Amino acid sequence: MSTTRQRGSVLIVEDDEDIRAAMAELLEGEGFEVAVASNGQEGLEVLSQIGPPCLVLLDLMMPVMNGEDFLRHVRQDPAQSDIPIIIVTASGRAPLPGTQGILKKPFEISELFSTVNLHCR
Template sequence: MSPASNPVLVVDDDPDIREAVQDILSFEGYGVVQADNGREALALLSSEPPLRPCIILLDLMMPVMDGEELVGHLQKVPALAELPVILVTASGRGMFPGVKTIIKKPFEMDELLAAVAAHCHP
């Protein structure tokens, strides 16, 4: 997959959820890159060449670096602050700066696809 293809970045510590989301999105024609915590996602976004996803689907509660901490890091870098972030979480946490919307787990496939389609093209 070329970096120009703007994949969906799925950040979740649960490998089953990451795989399920990847299967759903891949079937619809989207490229997907996975990270199992915020630190891993930040490394991908800071790599050379940097990963520039069309959207970040982000779990909130993760070890190493949680979703809110990752969003805080993204907000400090103008190129990363522009990336749309959607929380995909079971947490009752409300919106905070840097987040476009929240999708509650367990989520409906149509809800996930609609959120991705609003920011990405397969």
């Protein structure tokens, strides 16, 4: 069963408070609704409350539940399996199966906006 994603709603799952806050502020300034979580477990809880966003920006290395575990849970849930997910990481790894790409830290603000605009609006 596929659900309709909220247009203009972005979930940021990032444990670094400064990065999370900066991304949220930038995207809110561009008119996006932004929800945030500091780890994968919080991210799953937020998803259950807000419904499917148009995009998830997902860090990989986090405490409690890492990005790969979050991704696995989301992809196993039929109501969330088609949510676009972009990995946001400083590592040089390739995109993970089930994701729509990587935004490598540090990134330019224009890269963030173009990535989000590709999936939202």
